[in-house]
Structures are given as structure tokens and as C-alpha cells.
Amino acid sequence: MKPLVSVEHFSKSYGEIRAVRDLSFSVRRGELFGLIGPDGAGKTTTMRTLVTLLRPDEGTVTVDGMDVRKQLKAIRAITGYMPQRFSLYPDLSVEQNLRFFAELFSVPRNELTDRMQRLYRFSRLEEFSTRLAGRLSGGMKQKLALSCTLIHDPVLLVLDEPTTGVDPVSRSEFWEILRELREQGVTIVVSTPYMDEAMKCDRIVIMHSGVALAHGTPGELINSMRLPMYALDERDLVMNFSRIEAASGVRSVQSFGDSLHITTDEDIDEDRLSAALEQTLDRPVRLRRIAPSLEDVFIALIEQGTEHAE
Amino acid sequence: MQNDFAHEVANQRQTDPDLAVSARELTKRFGRFTAVDGISFDVRRGEIFGFLGANGAGKTTAIRMFCGLLPPTAGEAQVAGYDVRTQPRMIKQTIGYMSQKFSLYEDLTVAQNIEFYGGIYGLTRPQIEHKTGLLLDELNLRDRRDTLTQSLPLGWKQRLALSVSLLHDPSIIFLDEPTGGVDPISRRNFWRIIYEIADSGKTVFVTTHYMDEAEYCGRLSIMYQGRIIEIGTPGGLKEKYGLDTMQDIFVHLVGGDTRKEAKQ
Incomplete structure (x- = not known):
């Protein structure tokens, strides 16, 4: 089967700053794939390109066989993107936020109740459905943002440092949810600077200053080093x-x-x-x-x- | 009865120069909400002490009391031998504070940041000039003296922020998530400096969400719902719970209860 995401010799600069240089990797369907690296590694640039918000300077980036340069709409319809600062409406309730994003992504009315129930099941946010988003704890906000990202049933989920600034317990809950989603067949690309989170991915690419240093399963990488x-x-x-x-x-x-x-x-x-x-x-x-x-x-x-x- | 004991211990501590932080039944209530619920612990001079807890555990409130910014409702605490209730000004002069996120002014140059903080900490102009020269040499930033801070690489910014927080030679330094998001090499270099600082007799008090930072501390406490529920060395705690990482220990101790916290 063809990979869902294919990145070949991708480069992107902002003026003089070469954010990503000659990056290649692919993500298989149903995989939990990690972009691992510190600030400035090029993770966000790569993710924004995947979801068609940036155009590659060089190289080819495709999602489900579609070119991110050409098929923006079709790609956006099947991807869910959670940027580092996801905008929830703080003065809307949990449920109102979900309904708003459903509207935005044209989720059919008759499917909405089912989807919300499913999202509530894993996020465990149902009992807070009437609470204003602005009054949720950091970990719960992240779960609501993730739910909003999932409301249109995307095939590919792209999450940019979803747990940065979230406390350790909420972090570990969030990763439980990602594993559940993967079980359901969602392909996930997630970025993180945390090595313990990298260990939870099926495969990873380790990035530093815009360059891929290595890729493989975390276990392979550790064994290959002979340190x-x-x-x-x-x-x-x-x-x-x-x-x-x-x-x-x-x-x-x-x-x-x-x-x-x-x-x-x-x-x-x-x-x-x-x-x-x-x-x-x-x-x-x-x-x-x-x-x-x-x-x-x-x-x-x-x-x-x-x-x-x- | 217990309170009397706390008083005695506290008074006795005042004379113990080896204690950097000493809390006895330290409590802070806001109305009916108890943010810090009778915490007691000591931090010795030269220790690197990690102060961990989930959001809303009471860490920030406790730190604000230790920094002399918030008077306790009950209990006692001494920082560098000064009472947080009666000598908050002395405390402020004796402590340094560094947070990776908030310490430096990005639109000031490197030298201006040093000058600005030198002024805040009450250094004289000749002292500031002397210190600026020393710091720029030490950090290898002489060429960058007039560079805007925002254009420094993150690892350098962090070193500069640390140096600036040490300008007034504090005996205790509070670090708030000092190396979050930083690449591992910069982080390790940073911690090497922290060990040197602690070795020179200064006390390092670290608050963090990042369990990989916690691994570097000599001793750790974990706060939950206003109380300290565990305290020990990283190695000792791992042995006690039979777990490999501080992340696992933290989740084991605090986990599964975030819904309760959120309902409050």
C-alpha cells in the first residue's frame, strides 16, 4: 500500500533562514509518526506544509497521493490540523465549540450527534459540555482542541507539539487518546521536543536545525547507536x-x-x-x-x- | 500541639546556616480554598531541589510565599534565614529568579539587559560595568554586546538569563522551567553550569512540568492538592516505586485524578 504522506527532498526557507533542508520521510496508513526535535528544528514548517498552509520551495510533498501545491482543498478536507496555539472560543461552551467547528467543516447534521458522542467518549468532556472553554484546565483545553480537530473525521491528524505546557498527567492521558485514535485507523503525525513522547511513536524522524538526523522506530535508533x-x-x-x-x-x-x-x-x-x-x-x-x-x-x-x- | 512544635523547630532553624529553605506547616488559604495545605520540608544549602506538581497543585502559591510575595495564612517558612512573613524585603534581595520564557527583554541588546537588571538589583554603575564585562567574557558574548536579545539562539538566551539572575550574587536561585523546549545539548550544558552553581554553595530551587528536567535534580518533592505527597532523590523514588522514570512516578502518584481537579 502506498504511504499516506510522502515527503521527498523537501526544502523551505524564510528569506535567509533555511527552515528545512532536503527532508524526506513517509508515513504509512494507521501509523503514529513523530517529528522529534527542539525549537528551530523545522517541525512546524514541515507540518504546515503537510496541511497546505505553506508551499514547498523544493521537493514533493503529497498526502494520499495529492500534491500539497495543487490540491489544497481536497487535502484540507481529509486532514485535521492542531497548531501549537489552537484557537478555541473561550466564551463559547465545550459543546458550542464543537458545533462551531462542525459547521466550519460542513459536518452533516444527522451525523453530528454520533460524532460528538464518540469524541466525548474518549475526551471524557461530556460532563463539562456546558462549561466555557476559557474556564477549562490546560489539559482539558488540549482535549477539546483535539476533538474540534477531529470533528470532520479526518484521515490524517497533524498535531504540532500538542502537549507543550501541559502537565505530566494530562500529557500521559493525551497520549492514551492518540493511541486509541490510531487503533481506530487514524494516521497521526505529531511533533514533540520530549524524548519520552518520541518513544511512544511507531516511527520517528529526528530533526535538528532543519535537517533530518535519522529515522526509524525508537528501538531501532537506540540499538543502532551502540553507545x-x-x-x-x-x-x-x-x-x-x-x-x-x-x-x-x-x-x-x-x-x-x-x-x-x-x-x-x-x-x-x-x-x-x-x-x-x-x-x-x-x-x-x-x-x-x-x-x-x-x-x-x-x-x-x-x-x-x-x-x-x- | 503540633503548631508549638513547628514554632520551636522554626525558631531553631533560624540559626542553622545550612538551611536555605525551611517550611513548617506552611499554609495559604484564599477564602475557603486551601491552596497550600501545611507543607513542611527543608532544603539544604547547595542542594538542587525540584519542586514538582500538576497544574493547580499549589506550587506557584508556595513559591510566591518563599519569594516573600505572598504572606502565609498559617505556618512558618524561612528562606536564607529570613522569615517570609516579617522579612520579605530581605528575601527579595537574597534570591534570584530565572524563567526561560520571561526573564529577558527581547528588544533590548545583550548589554542593555545586563544593565537593566543590574539597576533593578541595586548595583552601582561601576559595579554594572564591571559585571557586564565579566559576563560577556564568561558567556563568550563580547561580539554580541549590542545584538538584540531576540536574535540570540535559544541556548545562549538561556545562559544569559541565568547570568542576569545571578548579578546580585543571590544565595538561592529559583528556576522556573529553565530548559523547556531547548535542544538536549544546550540543556546538558546548562545543567552542568547549574551543578557548578550549586557546588559553589548556592541553592537551586527548580519548578518544572518537564520530567526530563526533574531527572537532573538532587532531590525532588511532588505536590498534589496543596500537600507534599512525596519527597526524595530521583534514584530513591525510582527504587521505591519500581519505576524507571520520573514521568512514570509522577503519573503513578498524581494520575487518574485530573477530572476531580477540573471539577473544583
Whole structure:
């Protein structure tokens, strides 16, 4: 089956700023796909292009086989887009907001009740249906915005950092909902700077400064890096940081509260590392082998990228 | 009875120079609503302490009391040895505050921001000039002295915001979501500086929604409905609950109850 979204050699600049450079990826039907990266990575530019709000400078971007340059209306009819600042009407109630967006997307009257019931089921907003949107908590606002985005039953859902600024509990609820939607067959493209959210995606593309650094499943990316990592419980974090950093075979060191995470060169095994550290610190050390996180992978990728550039 | 105890402990704490923040049964009510409900904890000098909680948990109210901006309804708190109720001015001079979002004036240049905040913190002109030079060197921003702050990369802005909040040499610094949305390399560099600051004896008090920031703290508290429901080191909490991340712990402790919160 053809992918639902196909992005090939896509580039976009704003004046001198090259927001996205030669980006390629595809999203399969029914996939929960993540654009992962910090501010300035090019995530929003890519998403706006997917939903036909921006035109690519170069490359080809299609949604369900339709070109974003040419078939704007048809693409908009099958996509739901939730920008970072989604405009709900604060002085309308939850239900009035849903009805308003239904009107906007020409949802047939006879289908509206059913759809609202379905949206209420997963958002659990029914008991708040008469509350003004302006008086909802941050997490509930996000759920209402998502519901409004879904009111016309889109095939493709595009969500730009939907959980930024939302508290951790609401975040995890929001991701539960995304998984439910995927079960129902909705294809989702979501952007996030959070690595723990990236882990919840089927596949991701990691972006930095407009460039894709890698794509694959989160698991693949972590396994492909072969980053030997160890944790060392250490109280004198700062005092010993530079000494450990300078020890032979150590690539990088990171403090985490009460421990240090040490990344080593590939050919250094645990025994050699602990020997090197014992010599440096002049006392016995106990290392724990730990798995790298997606953030460690991200950092390694960025560092590789800069090495190549230099 | 408990209150008497709290008083005694509090009075005794005043003389303990190793405590940066000390709260005993600290409470704030707004009418019939109790925003902060008798919280008690200590933060030692040089600690990096994470203050976590969902929206509406009472974090902001507690922080405002610690900063001397809001008098408590009941209970006690000392910050840097000063009483939040009777010595709020002393507290304001002793603390620094940095938020990634709100600290700097985007349409002022780098040097103007330093000058502006130096003025706010009561530094003299020669002091400001001296500090400006030091900071620009330290941050490697000498070439950018007259650049508008808005055109700095996010990671640099954040470093500048941190430096500016340290201009008056505070003994405690409050950080509000200092590295949200920042790329992981900048974040790690930033935290390395935070560790150095803490190591120099300053206390770092972090409030955040971002659990990946929480992982960097030496000790954490989790607030829920006005109370502190858990406190400990990230490693200790993970062991206690058998969970791998602070996100999982947070959701485990606070989760499944947002509907109740929303109904209030």
C-alpha cells in the first residue's frame, strides 16, 4: 500500500533562514509518526506544509497521493490540523465549540450527534459540555482542541507539539487518546521536543536545525547507536566531573542528581573503564551498565552531524 | 500541639546556616480554598531541589510565599534565614529568579539587559560595568554586546538569563522551567553550569512540568492538592516505586485524578 504522506527532498526557507533542508520521510496508513526535535528544528514548517498552509520551495510533498501545491482543498478536507496555539472560543461552551467547528467543516447534521458522542467518549468532556472553554484546565483545553480537530473525521491528524505546557498527567492521558485514535485507523503525525513522547511513536524522524538526523522506530535508533553507557553513583559530582571526563576511553559525562552517566568509546569494556576511573579517582568504583536513552542517541547524532560539518 | 512544635523547630532553624529553605506547616488559604495545605520540608544549602506538581497543585502559591510575595495564612517558612512573613524585603534581595520564557527583554541588546537588571538589583554603575564585562567574557558574548536579545539562539538566551539572575550574587536561585523546549545539548550544558552553581554553595530551587528536567535534580518533592505527597532523590523514588522514570512516578502518584481537579 502506498504511504499516506510522502515527503521527498523537501526544502523551505524564510528569506535567509533555511527552515528545512532536503527532508524526506513517509508515513504509512494507521501509523503514529513523530517529528522529534527542539525549537528551530523545522517541525512546524514541515507540518504546515503537510496541511497546505505553506508551499514547498523544493521537493514533493503529497498526502494520499495529492500534491500539497495543487490540491489544497481536497487535502484540507481529509486532514485535521492542531497548531501549537489552537484557537478555541473561550466564551463559547465545550459543546458550542464543537458545533462551531462542525459547521466550519460542513459536518452533516444527522451525523453530528454520533460524532460528538464518540469524541466525548474518549475526551471524557461530556460532563463539562456546558462549561466555557476559557474556564477549562490546560489539559482539558488540549482535549477539546483535539476533538474540534477531529470533528470532520479526518484521515490524517497533524498535531504540532500538542502537549507543550501541559502537565505530566494530562500529557500521559493525551497520549492514551492518540493511541486509541490510531487503533481506530487514524494516521497521526505529531511533533514533540520530549524524548519520552518520541518513544511512544511507531516511527520517528529526528530533526535538528532543519535537517533530518535519522529515522526509524525508537528501538531501532537506540540499538543502532551502540553507545556503551554506565552509571556511577557519585556524590562529588562537580569536583570529579572534569577528572572523569578526561579519563581514557570516556566520550562524555552527564550529571543526573546523584549519579553520573558515562558514555565510552565502543572498544572500551567495563573492566577497562573501571580501571581507568579507579586510577583517576584513586579509589574503587562500582559501575552499572545502563541502556542509552533516546536523548543520548539524539545528542550523539547531533555531535556526529557537527563532526561531519567541520 | 503540633503548631508549638513547628514554632520551636522554626525558631531553631533560624540559626542553622545550612538551611536555605525551611517550611513548617506552611499554609495559604484564599477564602475557603486551601491552596497550600501545611507543607513542611527543608532544603539544604547547595542542594538542587525540584519542586514538582500538576497544574493547580499549589506550587506557584508556595513559591510566591518563599519569594516573600505572598504572606502565609498559617505556618512558618524561612528562606536564607529570613522569615517570609516579617522579612520579605530581605528575601527579595537574597534570591534570584530565572524563567526561560520571561526573564529577558527581547528588544533590548545583550548589554542593555545586563544593565537593566543590574539597576533593578541595586548595583552601582561601576559595579554594572564591571559585571557586564565579566559576563560577556564568561558567556563568550563580547561580539554580541549590542545584538538584540531576540536574535540570540535559544541556548545562549538561556545562559544569559541565568547570568542576569545571578548579578546580585543571590544565595538561592529559583528556576522556573529553565530548559523547556531547548535542544538536549544546550540543556546538558546548562545543567552542568547549574551543578557548578550549586557546588559553589548556592541553592537551586527548580519548578518544572518537564520530567526530563526533574531527572537532573538532587532531590525532588511532588505536590498534589496543596500537600507534599512525596519527597526524595530521583534514584530513591525510582527504587521505591519500581519505576524507571520520573514521568512514570509522577503519573503513578498524581494520575487518574485530573477530572476531580477540573471539577473544583
